[in-house]
Amino acid sequence: MSSLGSVESGRMGRVAYARIAPNEDLVLGVEKLCLAQGFRHAFVRGGLGSLVDACLMTADDRFLQVSGPAVEVVSVAGEVRPTADGCLRAALTGVVSDTDGRVHGGPFVPGSNPVCITFEVTLEEWLPDAA
Amino acid sequence: MTTLIVPRMPRPRCLVHPGLAGVVRIRSCVAAASRHFRLHLEPGRNLQDAIVQPLSELGVTCACMTVLGGAFSSMSFCVAPPDPTGERAAAYSSPIDAGRALLIFGNATMGTDTHGRLMLHCHGVLRNQAGQTRGGHIVAHGSIVASGGVTVLATVLDGVELRITPDDETRMPVFLPFLSESLHV
Numbered sequence: 489m490s491s492l493g494s495v496e497s498g499r500m501g502r503v504a505y506a507r508i509a510p511n512e513d514l515v516l517g518v519e520k521l522c523l524a525q526g527f528r529h530a531f532v533r534g535g536l537g538s539l540v541d542a543c544l545m546t547a548d549d550r551f552l553q554v555s556g557p558a559v560e561v562v563s564v565a566g567e568v569r570p571t572a573d574g575c576l577r578a579a580l581t582g583v584v585s586d587t588d589g590r591v592h593g594g595p596f597v598p599g600s601n602p603v604c605i606t607f608e609v610t611l612e613e614w615l616p617d618a619a
Numbered sequence: 620m621t622t623l624i625v626p627r628m629p630r631p632r633c634l635v636h637p638g639l640a641g642v643v644r645i646r647s648c649v650a651a652a653s654r655h656f657r658l659h660l661e662p663g664r665n666l667q668d669a670i671v672q673p674l675s676e677l678g679v680t681c682a683c684m685t686v687l688g689g690a691f692s693s694m695s696f697c698v699a700p701p702d703p704t705g706e707r708a709a710a711y712s713s714p715i716d717a718g719r720a721l722l723i724f725g726n727a728t729m730g731t732d733t734h735g736r737l738m739l740h741c742h743g744v745l746r747n748q749a750g751q752t753r754g755g756h757i758v759a760h761g762s763i764v765a766s767g768g769v770t771v772l773a774t775v776l777d778g779v780e781l782r783i784t785p786d787d788e789t790r791m792p793v794f795l796p797f798l799s800e801s802l803h804v
Contacts, residue, residue: 503776505683505728505796506647510640510708510789511633517645525649533774534683536726536742538699538709540634546624553629555621558699558709562742562754563726583744585754587700589715591744592622602631604709605699606786606793608728608740610683610774612653 501613503533508607514539514561515598518578518609522568529614532580535564537607542584544594551600554592558604560585564596568611636708638788648796650776656682658771660689660764667759670771671729671737679729681781682773686725686743689769694720694745694762696755707790714758718748722769725757729773730781730794738783740794 504525508517522530538558546552566580583593656677660669674682695714702710725743732738741757784795 500653502649502651503653503774504647504649505776505779505781506645507793507795509644509646510636512644513631520645521647524645524647534685534726534728536728536740540632541629543629543631551625551628553623553625555623556699556709557634557701560699560742560755562744563724583754585698585744586622587698589696589698589753589755591752591754597628600628600631602633604634605707605789605791608683608794610728610776612774 496616498614498616501615503613504611506609508537508603508609510604511540511602513599514601514603514607515578515580515596517603517607518580518611519568519576521609521611522576527568527611527613528570529616530568530611531614532564532566533610533612535561535607535609537561538604539584540602540604542592543597543600544592545597546594551597552592552594554584554586556587556604561607562591634708636789637706638790640788646795648779648798650779654775654777656773656775658773660769660771662764662766662768664764665760666741666757666762666764667739669764670727670739674729674773675737679775680731680737681779682729682775684727684729684774685772686722686727686741687770687772688721688723690765690767691720691722692763692765693718694722695758696745696753697758698755711756714761717745717753720748721746728781728794730783732783
C-alpha cells in the first residue's frame with residue numbers, strides 16, 4: 489500500500505528579517521529569532537552571509553567541515569517547528585562556498601556553524617490550521 | 620582552504636574581531652505582512668540596476684529576493700578569505716571573472732547605503748564559462764543579464780528599512796533592520 493504522506497493546511501503570517509552577529513550559530517540563531525518574534529512555525533524565505541567555518545552533515549552521518557574564514561552561505565532553505573517537548577527546532581539545508589569559490593551542500597549541523605561577519609535571514613511565519 | 624570529513628561534530632571556533640562584541644546578537648524587525656513581486660530582469664542591464672530600478676518605481680526600499688536561474692553575458696563574484704591587512708577577520712577578494720555564466724540560483728537583499736541610495740547584496744551559485752560550479756558574493760554592478768532575462772521573486776517587508784551600517788565589531792558595513800517609524804524619531 490502506498491502512502492500519500494501528510495498535508496498540513498495553513499496560511500502565511502508575519503515576515504521577520506534579522507541580522508545574526510558574529511560567532512552566533514546559524515541554526516540556533518534562526519531558532520532564537522523565532523523566540524524573539526513569537527513565531528512557533530516558520531519557513532526560511534531567504535538567507536545570505538558568512539560563517540567562520542561551515543559544518544554540514546554527510547550522507548553517512550559524518551561531518552563535512554569547510555574551513556574559513558570566511559565561508560560564504562549562498563543559499564539556505566528550511567523551517568522551524570516546535571518539538572514534542574515544546575522546544576523549537578530549525579532544520580536548515582544549504583549551499584556554501586569556500587575561500588576558493590568551490591561549493592558544498594548539505595544540512596547545517598546545529599551548533600557548528602558560527603557566523604563570521606554577518607548573516608541576513610528572512611523568515612515567514614507559518615500559521616497551521618487547527619487540527 | 621581545507622575540507623575534512625570527520626566522525627565527530629567539530630568544536631566551533633570563536634573568531635576574534637577587531638572590535639568588541641556588541642550586546643545585541645540577533646537584531647530583528649517584523650513586518651505584519653509581506654507583498655510579493657515577480658520581476659523579469661531586462662537583458663543588457665547589470666544585476667543591480669535591473670532589480671533596483673523596477674522596485675524603486677514601485678516605491679519599494681526593502682526586500683529580500685530569490686534569484687532564479689538565468690544566463691549572464693558576463694558575471695563576476697568575490698570570495699571572502701582572511702583580510703591580508705589584518706584589519707578585519709575577512710575581506711572580499713578581488714572580483715573573480717566568471718565570463719559568460721549561468722546563475723543557478725541566488726539570494727539577495729535590497730536596502731539603502733549610507734547615502735540613502737538603494738543597493739543590493741547578492742550571494743549565488745553559478746556555472747562559469749569553463750563549466751565549473753562556483754559560488755560567492757555576486758558583484759551586482761559587474762554582472763550583465765543576458766538575452767532571455769532572469770526571473771526574481773521579491774518579498775517586500777513593508778514598514779522595515781534595511782540600512783548599511785558600519786559595524787564596530789567587525790569593522791565591516793552590514794545591513795541592519797530598522798522599523799520605518801524610527802526614521803521619524
